[in-house]
Amino acid sequence: xxxxxxxxxxxxxxxxxxxxxxxxxxxxxxxxxxxxxxxxxxxxxxxxxxxxxxxxxxxxxxxxxxxxxxxxxxxxxxxxxxxxxxxxxxxxxxxxxxxxxxxxxxxxxxxxxxxxxxxxxxxxxxxxxxxxxxxxxxxxxxxxxxxxxxxxxxxxxxxxxxxxxxxxxxxxxxxxxxxxxxxxxxxxxxxxxxxxxxxxxxxxxxxxxxxxxxxxxxxxxxxxxxxxxxxxxxxxxxxxxxxxxxxxxxxxxxxxxxxxxxxxxxxxxxxxxxxxxxxxxxxxxxxxxxxxxxxxxxxxxxxxxxxxxxxxxxxxxxxxxxxxxxxxxxxxxxxxxxxxxxxxxxxxxxxxxxxxxxxxxxxxxxxxxxxxxxxx
Amino acid sequence: xxxxxxxxxxxxxxxxxxxxxxxxxxxxxxxxxxxxxxxxxxxxxxxxxxxxxxxxxxxxxxxxxxxxxxxxxxxxxxxxxxxxxxxxxxxxxxxxxxxxxxxxxxxxxxxxxxxxxxxxxxxxxxxxxxxxxxxxxxxxxxxxxxxxxxxxxxxxxxxxxxxxxxxxxxxxxxxxxxxxxxxxxxxxxxxxxxxxxxxxxxxxxxxxxxxxxxxxxxxxxxxxxxxxxxxxxxxxxxxxxxxxxxxxxxxxxxxxxxxxxxxxxxxxxxxxxxxxxxxxxxxxxxxxxxxxxxxxxxxxxxxxxxxxxxxxxxxxxxxxxxxxxxxxxxxxxxxxxxxxxxxxxxxxxxxxxxxxxxxxxxxxxxxxxxxxxxxx
Numbered sequence: 073x074x075x076x077x078x079x080x081x082x083x084x085x086x087x088x089x090x091x092x093x094x095x096x097x098x099x100x101x102x103x104x105x106x107x108x109x110x111x112x113x114x115x116x117x118x119x120x121x122x123x124x125x126x127x128x129x130x131x132x133x134x135x136x137x138x139x140x141x142x143x144x145x146x147x148x149x150x151x152x153x154x155x156x157x158x159x160x161x162x163x164x165x166x167x168x169x170x171x172x173x174x175x176x177x178x179x180x181x182x183x184x185x186x187x188x189x190x191x192x193x194x195x196x197x198x199x200x201x202x203x204x205x206x207x208x209x210x211x212x213x214x215x216x217x218x219x220x221x222x223x224x225x226x227x228x229x230x231x232x233x234x235x236x237x238x239x240x241x242x243x244x245x246x247x248x249x250x251x252x253x254x255x256x257x258x259x260x261x262x263x264x265x266x267x268x269x270x271x272x273x274x275x276x277x278x279x280x281x282x283x284x285x286x287x288x289x290x291x292x293x294x295x296x297x298x299x300x301x302x303x304x305x306x307x308x309x310x311x312x313x314x315x316x317x318x319x320x321x322x323x324x325x326x327x328x329x330x331x332x333x334x335x336x337x338x339x340x341x342x343x344x345x346x347x348x349x350x351x352x353x354x355x356x357x358x359x360x361x362x363x364x365x366x367x368x369x370x371x372x373x374x375x376x377x378x379x380x381x382x383x384x385x386x387x388x389x390x391x392x393x394x395x396x397x398x399x400x401x402x403x404x405x406x407x408x409x410x411x412x413x414x415x416x417x418x419x420x421x422x423x424x425x426x427x428x429x430x431x432x433x434x435x436x437x438x439x440x441x442x443x444x445x446x447x448x
Numbered sequence: 449x450x451x452x453x454x455x456x457x458x459x460x461x462x463x464x465x466x467x468x469x470x471x472x473x474x475x476x477x478x479x480x481x482x483x484x485x486x487x488x489x490x491x492x493x494x495x496x497x498x499x500x501x502x503x504x505x506x507x508x509x510x511x512x513x514x515x516x517x518x519x520x521x522x523x524x525x526x527x528x529x530x531x532x533x534x535x536x537x538x539x540x541x542x543x544x545x546x547x548x549x550x551x552x553x554x555x556x557x558x559x560x561x562x563x564x565x566x567x568x569x570x571x572x573x574x575x576x577x578x579x580x581x582x583x584x585x586x587x588x589x590x591x592x593x594x595x596x597x598x599x600x601x602x603x604x605x606x607x608x609x610x611x612x613x614x615x616x617x618x619x620x621x622x623x624x625x626x627x628x629x630x631x632x633x634x635x636x637x638x639x640x641x642x643x644x645x646x647x648x649x650x651x652x653x654x655x656x657x658x659x660x661x662x663x664x665x666x667x668x669x670x671x672x673x674x675x676x677x678x679x680x681x682x683x684x685x686x687x688x689x690x691x692x693x694x695x696x697x698x699x700x701x702x703x704x705x706x707x708x709x710x711x712x713x714x715x716x717x718x719x720x721x722x723x724x725x726x727x728x729x730x731x732x733x734x735x736x737x738x739x740x741x742x743x744x745x746x747x748x749x750x751x752x753x754x755x756x757x758x759x760x761x762x763x764x765x766x767x768x769x770x771x772x773x774x775x776x777x778x779x780x781x782x783x784x785x786x787x788x789x790x791x792x793x794x795x796x797x798x799x800x801x802x803x804x805x806x807x808x809x810x811x812x813x814x815x816x817x818x819x820x821x822x823x824x
Contacts, residue, residue, distance in 0.1 A: 087544070119772055119814045140772040143815030162772050162814070164718050164732045167793075168463070185720035187792060206722065217774040219730075223723035250774075342540050344561035346582065347599035354595075356540045362808070369775065396495055396516040396538050398593040398626075399745070416563060417543075431813045432738070435806070438495045438538070439519030442811045 073378065073423055077335050080448050081421075089338040089359040090444040093121070093426050095129050097333035101299075102133050105288075105325060108303030112321040115159050117286055118144045120326030120427040121334075125447040127151035130329075138324040142172045149176060159283075161245075161324065163188060163204055163220050170195040182245060184222045186233045193237035200242035201234045202283055203227045205268070207246045207261040221246065224264040228271045235277050243281030243319065244268060251327065251373070252287035255297055255305035259312075266313035281320040282310075288323070290331025292424045293374050299328070327427040334426025336364060336443070340418045341394055352407050353389045357420065360393010360400040364425070364443035366432035368402040378421040381411035395438040449754065449799055453711050456824050457797075465714040465735040466820040469497070469802050471505050473709035477675075478509050481664075481701060484679030488697040491535050493662055494520045496702030496803040497710075501823040503527035506705075514700040518548045525552060535659075537621075537700065539564060539580055539596050546571040558621060560598045562609045569613035576618035577610045578659055579603045581644070583622045583637040597622065600640040604647045611653050619657030619695065620644055627703065627749070628663035631673055631681035635688075642689035657696040658686075664699070666707025668800050669750050675704070703803040710802025712740060712819070716794045717770055728783050729765045733796065736769010736776040740801070740819035742808035744778040754797040757787035771814040 074094045081092060105114050115138040116130050122144060127137070131153040138161040139145045148158055155177025160170070163184040170181065174196035181196060183189050184204045192201055206221040222230060231241040246261040262282070269279050284306060289296040310318045342356040359365055367373040388407035393400035402408075414420075433442035450470045457468060481490050491514040492506050498520060503513070507529040514537040515521045524534055531553025536546070539560040546557065550572035557572060559565050560580045568577055582597040598606060607617040622637040638658070645655050660682060665672040686694045718732040735741055743749040764783035769776035778784075790796075809818035 117772075122815070139815070141815030143812065143817070145815075147815070162770075164768075164770050166715070166717050166734065185718070187720055188718060191792075217777055217780070218722055219768050219774050219777055220772070221722075222720070223726075226723055339542070341542050342561070342564060344563055344598070346594055346597075347602055350599075358542065392540075392595050394538075394540050396493075396596070398595050401593055401595055404593070416567075431810060433811050435809050435811055435818045436519065437807045439498070439515070439517035439521075439523070441519070 073335055073421065076448055080446065081337055084337070086444075088441065088444060089336060089357075089364065090446060091334050091336050091364065091425060091429055093123065093126070093330065093334040093445065093447045095125060095333070095447060098126060098129060098330055099133065101329050101333065102130060102135060104299045105323065105329070108299040109306065109321070109323060112284070112323050115161070115322050115324045116329055117324045117326030118148060119431065121330045121430065122147050123430070123445060123447050124151060126330060127153075136322070142169050142176075145173055145176055145178060155179070159322075165191065167191040167195050174199065180242070183230060183234065184220060186230055189230060189234045189237060189239065193234070193239055197238060198240070200240040201231070202243040202245050202281060203230045204245045204247075205261070205264060207248060207264065224268060227268050228275070231272060231279070232275060232277060241272065241277050241279060243279045243283060245283030245285055247285035248287045250287055251289045253289055253296055255302045258284060258306050259309040262309040262313045269314070269319070279319065281322065284321055284323045286324045286326050286328065288325045288328030290327050290424050290427065293376050330426040331424050332426065334424070334429065336422040336425040336429065338420050338422060340414060340416055340420065343414065343416055351388070353387060354392060355389045355410060355414065356392050356394060358394050359422075359443070360395055360402060362393065362395055362397065362400060362434045362437040363440050364429045364433055365393065365402055365422070367428050371403055371405055374403070375425060376423040377408065377410070378423065379411055379414055379418060381413040381418070384411040384413045386410055387412050394440060397438065449711055449797065452824055456822065457713055460713070462820075464817065464820060465712060465733075465740065466822060467710050467712050467740065467801060467805055469499065469502070469706065469710040469821065469823045471501060471709070471823060473802075474502060474505060474706055475509065477705050477709065478506060478511060480675045481699065481705070484675040485682065485697070485699060488660070488699050491537070491698050491700045492705055493700045493702030494524060495807065497706045497806065498523050499806070499821060499823050500527060502706060503529075512698070518545050518552075521549055521552055521554060531555070535698075541567065543567040543571050550575070556618070559606060559610065560596060562606055565606060565610045565613060565615065569610070569615055573614060574616070576616045577607070578619040578621050578657060579606045580621045580623075581637070581640060583624060583640065600644060603644050604651070607648060607655070608651060608653060617648065617653050617655060619655045619659060621659030621661055623661035624663040626663055627665045629665055629672055631678045634660060634682050635685040638685040638689045645690070645695070655695065657698065660697055660699045662700045662702050662704065664701045664704030666703050666800050666803065669752050706802040707800050708802065710800070710805065712798040712801040712805065714796050714798060716790060716792055716796065719790065719792055727764070729763060730768060731765040731786060731790065732768050732770060734770050735798070735819070736771055736778060738769065738771055738773065738776060738810045738813040739816050740805045740809055741769065741778060741798070743804050747779055747781055750779070751801060752799040753784065753786070754799065755787055755790055755794060757789040757794070760787040760789045762786055763788050770816060773814065
């Protein structure tokens with residue numbers, strides 16, 4: 073929570089929940105990444121928050137961009153970055169979208185199977201491809217599924233196929249899991265990567281790049297290691313596994329770039345008890361899973377919540393959103409301690425909400441509008 | 449899947465997934481409800497699908513409407529229904545939204561606690577209120593959480609409070625759980641309701657209405673009982689618990705009204721294996737959890753999927769959406785059997801998708817647009 077955000081909210085008079093995002097924090101985060109990993113190029117994961125002002129700032133600062141779709145590529149170009157700073161990082165692409173990206177100048181694509189390589193060879197001839205490999209998400213608050221990436225044993229075949237079809241077999245990528253709290257978790261994926269580099273070198277193919285992915289955490293309720301610790305651990309592992317031949321590296325921070333730059337202001341709509349002897353109160357906000365807080369799914373992300381009554385005695389509360397949807401409950405398995413003095417109409421501040429909030433909003437489920445966003 | 453939908457899709461040339469909804473099926477569903485429960489007023493749950501053409505058709509047919517917000521109330525009024533056919537059925541309302549609804553002519557409100565009663569007494573004086581009670585969701589494919597409703601033991605106090613504040617203590621509501629496959633499940637909630645009716649009668653307050661809620665299923669992969677069976681079971685329970693003094697009743701079908709009227713056409717973007725010895729294939733569609741299929745959450749709803757290759761030999765597939773989000777996986781715990789002959793670029797038809805699809809779409813997560821919808 074920055075002074076600038078506090079000042080903005082003091083003068084706000086509009087109704088309804090909103091996100092306020094402070095660009096100065098984004099700038100600080102970008103510079104912290106650049107400093108911690110000086111030889112690594114930063115590809116901001118646009119999906120975390122594609123607000124034009126965020127993209128323009130990062131474009132000015134020299135960032136590159138990881139995109140998931142043609143629309144995101146267009147947003148990045150509109151923000152002033154050139155196409156050579158864009159990676160089409162989604163492993164799942166329609167061939168006609170690859171062709172559109174190619175027409176827009178994009179020459180760097182993610183793959184994780186031979187079928188995707190073939191699409192790129194046809195629709196984006198001569199481009200660079202990197203193959204995503206699976207790695208276990210141990211240590212992540214939100215381990216990823218097996219959706220993206222192939223087994224490391226399959227990667228050489230995928231990249232050799234690319235090479236054979238006239239593409240540049242450029243490198244590898246992996247993702248250690250979202251909100252990864254352990255800086256050492258990059259190590260085993262880098263060991264797998266170095267083995268694939270060697271395997272392909274023996275086949276006459278020289279890989280050049282390792283995409284270290286995202287996973288850099290933002291601070292919610294628990295402290296997280298500083299970016300510096302990640303930089304040191306990653307550099308150590310690169311040295312260990314690649315020796316003097318350290319490849320070109322890129323990172324794709326999303327949450328780590330914008331998460332702590334944003335604060336959501338919301339309002340308490342109702343406080344009630346389900347029965348006289350219920351041990352928890354129910355606190356209903358005007359924001360929930362369908363207008364910004366989708367990442368409370370399975371209570372994975374536990375946002376810090378500030379109120380005007382902080383310091384007063386607290387009691388356990390189930391926190392829920394405003395829709396008529398029974399799954400629109402934020403914290404119930406593990407109730408949230410909130411001040412007893414909290415009232416209907418009170419404002420609450422939900423911190424660490426700069427990433428993965430606005431874009432998860434539904435188009436208007438139950439008639440509630442998408443989360444408003446102010447970038448300052 | 450109706451002939452009209454098939455014909456529409458044959459002539460469609462646009463790119464991207466879409467929902468096609470056949471109004472003739474909605475009309476049939478409305479008439480089936482009216483016939484099965486001739487003495488019950490139908491309040492369509494607008495949140496299931498607020499498309500203007502759906503609302504206009506139902507308004508013409510004489511339906512009433514269950515709404516979750518002021519926006520939905522405005523949508524219903526715009527469709528030509530008068531305010532006396534609208535229930536503000538969300539138990540979580542800002543006082544200023546109650547005032548807006550009142551100004552628009554709405555006089556029927558849901559409550560589940562004294563605090564909500566007080567808001568309504570101030571902002572919508574003299575209105576009718578019904579108290580939602582908790583009931584267990586046994587037998588439902590998607591049992592509801594405890595988010596809405598109070599313990600039946602608390603309801604008399606809530607309604608007496610309403611009476612004392614000049615509101616009309618009008619009745620009770622409950623919800624037996626979404627996609628409720630057992631028509632007998634209304635029985636125990638109706639028994640609780642009759643007890644609350646008696647309790648309040650002793651306090652000199654005459655309740656008049658029982659809102660039987662929604663929960664009426666749509667056919668996905670498994671057969672469900674016909675609406676007629678629900679009508680008979682409910683009437684039997686009303687007789688049993690209320691004798692000759694059967695109260696006014698209303699139902700709030702959403703899924704049961706529009707679910708089977710819609711079909712989504714989607715495209716296979718990628719088919720791959722994660723390793724050579726993997727026992728499942730991964731099939732990626734251009735639709736997923738964030739642009740229409742949110743109800744695959746926890747694999748609760750298993751939609752029927754048709755392809756041009758039905759009848760060919762099948763194999764187990766993990767089904768996933770197109771975003772770079774690892775939770776955007778539709779069926780993995782219990783893989784989906786799909787034809788081996790399915791190819792990248794093949795179209796698939798996802799049936800039973802007329803309810804709870806378009807409105808759950810995100811505003812554009814990963815740059816993918818919200819689900820398009822055609823009402824025919």
